[in-house]
Amino acid sequence: MRKNNHGNYINLSPQDLKDYYYSSPEKFNSPSLHRDLQSFSQQVSYLSALHTNGKISSSVAHDKLDSLWQSLNSVNN
Numbered sequence: 777m778r779k780n781n782h783g784n785y786i787n788l789s790p791q792d793l794k795d796y797y798y799s800s801p802e803k804f805n806s807p808s809l810h811r812d813l814q815s816f817s818q819q820v821s822y823l824s825a826l827h828t829n830g831k832i833s834s835s836v837a838h839d840k841l842d843s844l845w846q847s848l849n850s851v852n853n
Contacts, residue, residue, distance in 0.1 A: 816848050 820841065827837040 812848060816844055819844055 823832070823837050823840055823844075826832045827834065832840075
């Protein structure tokens, strides 16, 4: 997920992911990246479940997901 020129989030295309991978394939062999991605996916699952069950609002879920994404990006860049 990335922001466009208007500040809105857009989905990455398969080509974007391919370009990212081929620009630095060594990033994908890192044990710490694997651990960070597992943690990220677990937290996203928790947030999704909380939102689906009405425990948190859409805006809270979005804010927390944005925060998680930013922290994952900052760790792995």
